[in-house]
Amino acid sequence: MLGAFVRAFRTPELRNKLLFTLFILTIFRLGAVIPAPGIDSVAIEKCVQQTAETGASNIYALINLFSGGALLQLAVFALGIMPYITASIILNLLTVVVPRLEALKKEGQAGQSKITQYTRYLTIALAVLQSTSVIAMARTGQLFQNACIPEEYMPFLHTSYELPVLIMIVFVMTAGTCVIMWFGELITERGVGNGMSLLIFTQIIAEFPAGMMRIWSENPAWVFALVCVAGVVLITGVVFIEQAQRRIPVQYAKRMVGRRMYGGSSTYIPLKVNQAGVIPVIFASSLLYLPTLVVGLLGAETDNKVVDFLNTYFNPMGNHPVYLTTFFLLIVGFAFFYVAITFNPAEVADNMKKYGGFIPSIRPGRPTAEYLDYVLTRLTTPGALYLGVIALLPMVALGTSGAAANFPFGGVSILIMVGVGLDTVKQIESHLQQRNYEGFLR
Amino acid sequence: MIIVGLSIALMVVSVLMIMLVLLHKGKGGGLSDLFGGGVTSSLGGSSVVQRNLDRLTIATGLVWIVGIVALGLLILRQG
Numbered sequence A: 001m002l003g004a005f006v007r008a009f010r011t012p013e014l015r016n017k018l019l020f021t022l023f024i025l026t027i028f029r030l031g032a033v034i035p036a037p038g039i040d041s042v043a044i045e046k047c048v049q050q051t052a053e054t055g056a057s058n059i060y061a062l063i064n065l066f067s068g069g070a071l072l073q074l075a076v077f078a079l080g081i082m083p084y085i086t087a088s089i090i091l092n093l094l095t096v097v098v099p100r101l102e103a104l105k106k107e108g109q110a111g112q113s114k115i116t117q118y119t120r121y122l123t124i125a126l127a128v129l130q131s132t133s134v135i136a137m138a139r140t141g142q143l144f145q146n147a148c149i150p151e152e153y154m155p156f157l158h159t160s161y162e163l164p165v166l167i168m169i170v171f172v173m174t175a176g177t178c179v180i181m182w183f184g185e186l187i188t189e190r191g192v193g194n195g196m197s198l199l200i201f202t203q204i205i206a207e208f209p210a211g212m213m214r215i216w217s218e219n220p221a222w223v224f225a226l227v228c229v230a231g232v233v234l235i236t237g238v239v240f241i242e243q244a245q246r247r248i249p250v251q252y253a254k255r256m257v258g259r260r261m262y263g264g265s266s267t268y269i270p271l272k273v274n275q276a277g278v279i280p281v282i283f284a285s286s287l288l289y290l291p292t293l294v295v296g297l298l299g300a301e302t303d304n305k306v307v308d309f310l311n312t313y314f315n316p317m318g319n320h321p322v323y324l325t326t327f328f329l330l331i332v333g334f335a336f337f338y339v340a341i342t343f344n345p346a347e348v349a350d351n352m353k354k355y356g357g358f359i360p361s362i363r364p365g366r367p368t369a370e371y372l373d374y375v376l377t378r379l380t381t382p383g384a385l386y387l388g389v390i391a392l393l394p395m396v397a398l399g400t401s402g403a404a405a406n407f408p409f410g411g412v413s414i415l416i417m418v419g420v421g422l423d424t425v426k427q428i429e430s431h432l433q434q435r436n437y438e439g440f441l442r
Numbered sequence B: 001m002i003i004v005g006l007s008i009a010l011m012v013v014s015v016l017m018i019m020l021v022l023l024h025k026g027k028g029g030g031l032s033d034l035f036g037g038g039v040t041s042s043l044g045g046s047s048v049v050q051r052n053l054d055r056l057t058i059a060t061g062l063v064w065i066v067g068i069v070a071l072g073l074l075i076l077r078q079g
Helices: A002-010 A012-031 A041-054 A061-066 A082-097 A099-106 A109-140 A162-190 A195-218 A221-243 A279-288 A290-298 A305-313 A321-342 A345-354 A366-401 A411-433 B002-023 B048-078
Strands: A245-252 A255-257 A260-262 A266-272
Touching: A002 A012, A002 A411, A012 A162, A012 A195, A012 A411, A082 A099, A082 A109, A082 A162, A082 A195, A082 A279, A099 A109, A109 A162, A109 B002, A162 A195, A162 B002, A162 B048, A195 A221, A195 A411, A221 A366, A221 A411, A245 A366, A266 A366, A279 A290, A279 A321, A279 A366, A279 A411, A290 A305, A321 A366, A345 A366, A366 A411, B002 B048
Parallel strands: none
Antiparallel strands: A245 A266, A255 A260
C-alpha cells in the first residue's frame, strides 16, 4: 500500500497531476476561510458558536456542510460548488425534456461543449440568486436564527456606504462561485479525478474533524467509540456494495481479417449493482435544498402559507416523515433515471453484434438487449434501495435530535466520501498501471 | 468615500473575473463525467491563446483576492 504511494510519486507525470490537484484544493480551502470584505471573521465565528449553543435547529446546516463551513462564515467561496451542481442537474433534466438540447447532446463533442457553456451561464445566474438571498438573510440576522446581532459581524451596517458594500459582497461571492467552477474544470482537465466531485469531497472532509470533535466533547466516551465503530461498519458496507458487480459473460467469435485472427476470446460486461454512483444522492439532496432556498427568499417569519407548509414538511432538520419519504423516493427515482441515461442496452447489444460477440445461450440483437435490460433492472432495484437506505439511515437512527446533519457519518456524506474516494483511487491506479502493474487495490 | 470607490473597483474586477472564466473552454463540465467513467482526460497541450488566457485569469485572480483582503481590512478598520 505504502509502496504504491511511493511509486505514484516516482512517476513524474502522475506526481505533477497529484501535486496540481492538491495545490488547487489548497487554494480552494483558503478561499473558503477568507471572509468576504466587510465581514468580521472573529465576530462571525462567535456567532456560529452561539447559534450552535442555543440548540436552534439550523436549517442551513446541510448547505453549510456542502460548502465546508464556508457559508456560515460568509467566506469568499461561501456558496461552494452547489450552484454548479444544481445547474448541471437542471440542464441534465432539461435535456430529456427540451428537444433542442437533446439534439445538441446527440451532436457529440461540439454539442456537449455548448451544453456545458449553458450550464456555466446558469451557474452564474444561480450564484447571483443565492448570494443575494444569503446576504439578505445575514443582514437581518436570520441566517443565525437571530442568535446574534447583525451589526456585530457586519460593522458597515447603518453607515453611508452600506449599500455599495452589500452589492459588492454579492459580486464577490458570485465571482467566487465562478472561480470554484474553474477550479473544478482545471482539476478534471489537468489533475486527478473528477473536479466537481473532488471539490464536494474536500468540503465534506473539511467539516469532518470538527464534527468528530463535537461528538467527543458533547458526549461520553462510549458514544464516541460507538460512533467510530458504526462509521467503520458503514464505510465497509458502502465499499462492499460500490464494488459489487455482476459479470455477464460475452463470447467473441473467431474471425479472420486478412491473415490475422481476431476475437475468439471470452470476456464479460461488468454491471455494477450501483451503476449510478453517488449522483442520485447529490441530485436528491440538492433538489430538496430548493425549499430551503425558497424559505430563505420569502423570509421564515412571515405567516405565508407556502413558507409554513415548507417549514413543517420540508425542514431538513425536522425529520418529518414526508421529508424522509420524499428524499427516499427521489433517490430511488434518480437512480433508475441515471442508469437509464448512462447505460443503453440496445446500443451495447448492437455493438456486440457488430464485433461478433454474444452472450452464451442468448441470441444477438434484440433478445440480448432485452436480457441486458432485464438484468440491469433487477440489479438496479437493490442498488437504488441501498442508496436510499444508507442516505436515510443516520437520519432515522438519530431521530429527532436534529444531530443528523451534524453527524460526521451522515448518509449523504458517507456515500460521497466513499464514492469519490474510490473513483479517484481507481483513476490514480489506472495511471500507475501504465507504468507498472501493482496498484493500490489488490 | 474611498470604501465606495474601492467597492466599485472590486465589482469591476469581479465581473472581469467571471468573464475570463467564462471565456475558458468549458472542459470537463456537465455531468457527463461526474459519474466517473466516460471519456477521460483530453489529449494534447493547450494553444497559445489558451495559455495566455490562463495567465491573464491568474493575474486577475491575484488582484481580485488582494483587493478582497485589502478592502476587508479597510472596512473593519473604519467600523
